[in-house]
């Protein structure tokens with residue numbers, strides 16, 4: 250046996266690293282610990298299961314523990330790593346099945362510990378009808394609650410993409426849904442003018458939206474906000490949390506690893522932490538923004554998998570670097586699609602970019618083509634250089650994945666003229682002759 254690699258966390262950030270390490274080295278001993286029962290599951294699919302679109306919950310498991318065992322990866326589920334010692338190179342583990350503790354030595358260590366839904370320390374957030382939706386166990390908890398019940402009032406706390414997807418899921422279940430968000434607009438990752446379009450779509454789909462209201466407590470029957478008057482109590486038999494996530498970095502921090510943005514683990518381009526031989530990937534760690542060059546914490550599955558692949562290669566003696574994140578995300582609210590990448594206005598201001606905006610209302614297909622729907626694109630370009638800084642899209646079916654063109658453009662540091670000149674595909678059933686992205690780029694060009 251060669252060196253031993255210990256991995257903490259059995260989802261994307263952990264197991265994609267394990268898989269890549271095994272591909273790179275056949276001699277490395279790999280032991281992976283997961284506190285839950287499942288490995289490599291898709292949290293992204295949880296809203297679809299809870300909304301009844303996908304069945305059963307187990308369909309979200311991409312790779313079972315047996316899959317990894319066949320790859321000669323010693324995956325140990327129901328094992329909670331409780332402490333790490335970087336000096337002694339050991340991890341302490343609690344076996345949650347047999348209620349015993351043991352230590353295991355390592356040569357190389359990898360954190361793929363993910364993140365936990367934020368749960369404010371306010372009255373009632375610990376009640377049994379208040380659910381986060383991060384793991385399959387969380388999802389099973391909500392399914393258990395729904396079983397045999399005709400849903401009445403559901404409140405979703407937080408209007409980010411998880412909140413939105415959960416609101417849609419509950420609408421599909423026949424519930425009356427209210428989304429409460431403390432900021433002036435939902436979807437804080439969009440600029441307020443684009444967030445307003447999302448709120449409009451939510452209302453159109455029958456979801457009540459309460460902005461500028463802070464939840465101050467929850468009881469068995471209602472969610473209480475800081476709004477004035479009797480409307481401050483919103484009836485709720487089920488409460489779902491969509492308040493973002495907190496990186497699970499306590500173990501790494503307690504052992505002495507450096508933390509960065511939002512308490513996430515600091516890593517270099519090869520995913521190595523501040524401690525030699527200790528790596529991290531996924532929602533637990535920090536990354537660098539491709540456009541601003543600043544450290545950010547972006548908790549999405551695409552990034553987790555890519556980071557983990559890089560970490561796995563390096564852990565097994567290869568060489569790989571992570572390119573950074575663009576802050577790309579896409580989601581859906583019934584028939585409305587939403588996507589963003591790069592910098593929004595606030596982020597551009599924060600990173601001291603002077604910019605112009607190109608915004609356009611166009612359609613997803615040629616205007617005359619049946620099924621053409623509204624598509625609104627907002628594009629930011631740097632003043633002077635014309636460099637593409639970011640874009641946001643809200644529109645009908647076929648809108649969201651267009652963001653990938655902008656991702657490629659800003660990754661290649663294109664300017665708006667490059668984007669305008671791209672030979673993008675066209676047919677009336679797919680787009681307008683000038684794709685809405687290119688029309689937005691032309692508007693930005695005019696502003697420049």
Ligand SMILES: Cc1cc2nc3c(=O)[nH]c(=O)nc-3n(C[C@H](O)[C@H](O)[C@H](O)COP(=O)(O)OP(=O)(O)OC[C@H]3O[C@@H](n4cnc5c(N)ncnc54)[C@H](O)[C@@H]3O)c2cc1C
Pocket residue numbers: 257258259260261262263282283284285291292293294295296328329330331361362363364365382383384411497500530531532533548549550551552553579
């Ligand atoms: C509802 C929802 C929808 C989403 N939709 C999308 C989407 O559409 N697109 C997208 O890109 N991303 C999406 N995401 C985000 C995506 O799921 C996460 O970014 C991804 O799961 C991160 O993977 P990870 O392995 O870093 O963390 P996690 O998935 O959180 O996994 C970490 C694992 O480590 C285990 N663990 C933690 N600490 C310990 C310990 N001490 N000992 C043992 N085990 C431990 C945990 O049990 C967990 O299984 C969504 C997330 C949610 C919740």
